[in-house]
Amino acid sequence: MNEPVLLGPVATWFPDPIAEVATLAELTELPANRREHALALGIDTVRTAEGMTEVDLAAEAARVALEEAALAAADLDALILVTGRAPQYLLASEATRLQHRIGAIRAFTTAAGDLGCVSVSAALTLAAGLVRADAHCRNVLVVTAAKTPTRHRYRAPMTLLGDGAAALLVTTDGPARWEFVDQIVRSEGKYADLFRIDYRDIGSDDWVEECASESTYSFRLAVESKKRFDAIIPELLHRNGIPDSAIGPILMQNLSAGAFAFWEEALDRPVDKACRSNLAAYGHLGSMDMLLNLEAAAPTRATGEYALLLNSSPVAAWSAALLRRL
Template identity: 45%
Template sequence: MAAPLAVLAAAWHLPERSTPLADLPELPSLTPQERETLTGLGIERVRADDALDDHDLAAAAARQVLADTALRPEDVDALIVVESRAPQDLLSSEATRLQETLGLHRALTFSVGGLGCASLTPALLAARGLLAADQDLHHVLVAHGSKPATPGRYRHPVTLNGDSGQALVLARTGPVRVLDLLQETNGAYWDLFRVDFRDRPAADWREECRDTADYSFRLAVESRNRLRGLLARLLERNGMRAEDLAGLAVQNLSAGGHAFVQDTLGVELLPSCAENLRSHGHLGSNDTLLNLYAAHEEKEIADGDRVVVINTSPVAAWSMLLVEIGDGETAHLL
């Protein structure tokens, strides 16, 4: 029996500035093939503000979620920061910087990451472990600021990155209950995407794919098998069938990526995924729960519905959360 975990509240900070695809600064430098792939992603614009860094985005979302829950800084027992892809400084601590910014002086604080766009999953696993291990601990704040690692926002041939901050207050009870959580990784792809940054000015950083055929074919086949296997395990151990799900909340990589997941698993995606893909682009680890909450706000899902939340990364990592929308009044135990 797994320990209970729930999202008590969630908040996002999206820059007000919205950049249409045609206004991307790097557009003139793209090759014809890159431009064709970019325009076929299904992304029309991204939220982008170069004046905000990942810390600013995470802090803004965290302040909002604390205000929404009326939690004081001293009410936060732990802070888990999902690390950025490109920290502002070496050796300094992104996690304790955010702790200081928010005034969370008594919070147990650390960071997690290493799985790219799937790095939210280890944060949830760590939060569940803390809540299970210490009955005096009640509120865990998870925060992440998502920014591109390079000056260019287009990741060929994957997606187009926007900016966002996300903050979650996790507890044992709440309106979004995490019923189960699975994660798998394959280290063979550890450097499929990389940025060679040493001895290069930041303006010259470029993300490179080691082998586009590996990404488009070999990893795609493995992802299909991994996702099918994860969903089968998730449903079996919770006594469910695919027909019992209200839908899937997935990352906003591309329209083709959405179709791939839906065809692979035979379950409909929540309509909000497509809308947020068009208007926000890819938001790293922040996509999936934003889509879930948007779907609830738009009444695409209702209390009592169960949804599978999927995070993937070309690291490669795959994870699935089974969540249940409810009133948040009782803990849910597996």
């Protein structure tokens, strides 16, 4: 019988500068309807990393996680970096830069990315697979960082971006908040470049996040996402013998207050209050949202209670994860 896969406390790290969304200069450049939308997302403040890179942010969160776990970086068996969408350099390795920065000298090191916000779900599947399959791999550090890739934080017609980082130890022993029970990840390539940044031959100051078709995002992808969750949630629960009634409020990524309302109606499930609180305080943090919300919700879940984490991306990709509170 396989040993249980355990998830330690989530370590988060945020840069000090806090920006009030209502005072962001970029909002004054938007058409009135866009500005009204940005101010109605349910986001009050965001953290701003200014001159820091994603690896800078990731290293800070990784160090906090290792300190809280009383584990030396040199004792890590594996390190997985959830990469952002705009690396500092082409051809260079963000994952091994982080490895060197924190001193994880013997860790198997790799990156998970290319699924947008669902990249963290792919990283957790990989981490769980490593500790289940390799008797010599007892602890894996999953690290994700969020840094706005352009000078614009407002991502029309979806959300507003903040900066920060999170790290989570996946292990077979040691301090743990949750047992990682199971996860399903699905993707659909026809939406692969629905959101994109044209960067070739363009200076980074002029990069713009573009949605190829807002109607496709707002309607077709929304319908597709509901169909996906309607299929994978029952599959996940059924194959683990968990009744639907055993699941409390769901945890989701933080896009907007409107998105939470849509999913509560579409799935007939309440969204955990931690999601709305973190949305208001930090904005959308990409892959980091799921880890931030998981940690914030932990104190409200009783021992033995299950948590359902739903994650999606306009790439498009979807995931449903089942965790048990320890």
